[in-house]
Amino acid sequence: MKSLPLRAPFAPKKKKHGWQASIAALFALLAVAASAYAFLYLKHDPSLTDLRGRLLGASALHPLGTDHLGRDVLTRLLLGGVQTIGYSLLALGAALIIGIPFGLLAGYKRGWVDKLFMRIADGFLAFPDTIVAIVLSGLLGAGIGNLVLAIVIVKWVSYARLVRSTVLSESQKDYIRIARTNGLSDIRIMTKHLLPHIAGHVLVLVSLDLGKIILLISSLSYIGLGAQPPTPEWGTMLNDSRPYFQSRPELMVYPGLAIVSVVLLANMLGDYLRDRFDVKKEVQP
């Protein structure tokens, strides 16, 4: 018996979006460095107001100046990033926790389970995200928690559908049939033999969705449905600085730039991952 080499055969990868990944990594590094700087050296309280020092220009103590209540802009910007990205990830995580088991079950069980689940999903799909967010804020009151809830309600469906379509095609294959004929339970087949298969696809969709959700949270916070002042959040910061646009336009430029760059970063990461995992059909950005 001739033994084959244990190494996986090496095929050179197409590096289509490689430069985007590098830029994304560089930017992430920059953001981490800036956060570290803010935490270690500046030590400003993001909600400490100082009306004598309002609307100051850049200085060593306040690298990006102060806002209309004398709060340090850089600190608020960085902590706002933590807020925005944190809540986006929270919403995504919740959407995954609902969407993945839903899709797995529907795709694996087929039959009436599938039909029922997918009709429910269609029902949820009928509502655009902004409408749901506005209605929920109207019913439950404005706040970041309700906004996250609205996003979860809208977003879980796309994950359930993605997972279902992958599982539908995958569970037709012989290895799933053989796993069943060898006496494995449905739960074991779903978690051990199907779940790892969809991980790549889900990861790509997550990174593509991340940008959209950040944008959604920021824009709804801007119109006052999301994070409430004095929470440092980019959309709220934009809204707060609106009256001072004539005298201090950079107060709006900073959070705006932050939103644009993070969304861009998330999208570049998504493009890179999509090529890396070679996902074409199922994931539509």
Added chain:
Amino acid sequence: MILSIEELSIAGRDRTIVDSVSLAVREGEFMALVGQSGSGKSLLSQAVGRLLPPNLHASGRILFEGSDLLERGPREMRALRGSRISYIFQDYQGAFTPFRSIGGHFDEYQKVHGETSKFVRRAKAAEALESVGLDAALLRRYPFQLSGGQLQRAAIATALLLSPRLLIADEATTALDSVSAHRVLELLARKQAETGCAILFITHDWRHVRRYANRLSVMQEGRIVESGGKHRILDHPQHEYTRKLIEAAPVLGRSLKSGLEEERP
């Protein structure tokens, strides 16, 4: 009688696909079920393991070792599948989950069937692989690192791992060329001689099974039209359909039209 199917019908919502079929497999025999594509033989084999798609319903009786499988609960069926009844299929390339190692499969099947000692599991897996002529080092590999022939043998090794009493081979040689098909049949026949398990061999081409089968059943459009010993069927077919099937696969240069040696009492 290890498996005895009595009056089994399989029906979808608006039509009956398998119509009151009765079939018996004796202990340790090589039984071939022959019929053209779409005659319902694969569904019949899936019904034995209770693996039918949810939109199909089976009625009748499937007696395995004396008890009716159609009355068993899902948990009992799971315990039975893989340990007492196992399957091999046509597609060897896709027989293993691509991102799990070959050894992982062997380990998992033994684990779900109650083998708790990791050491025993590993030893048994190595033994199973070696018994089909493969190196135990292959356990660490992933499916894509094995050749087609190795995958095929490994798949047979997993099916025979827990020494089942009944092995159902559903079109197991269909995708193979003649030489490989005979190699697989040779291996199955050898393993059968060693373990004494019964084999239900499903195929649409009986050139492959001529030499190995003890008995044959011929299936047409959901019914069994003829069953019996292979000499009886191949040399003295009673049913028109059987006759046509035999004529469709002529053999050269032997004394009987079946291509078998003359039977000497």
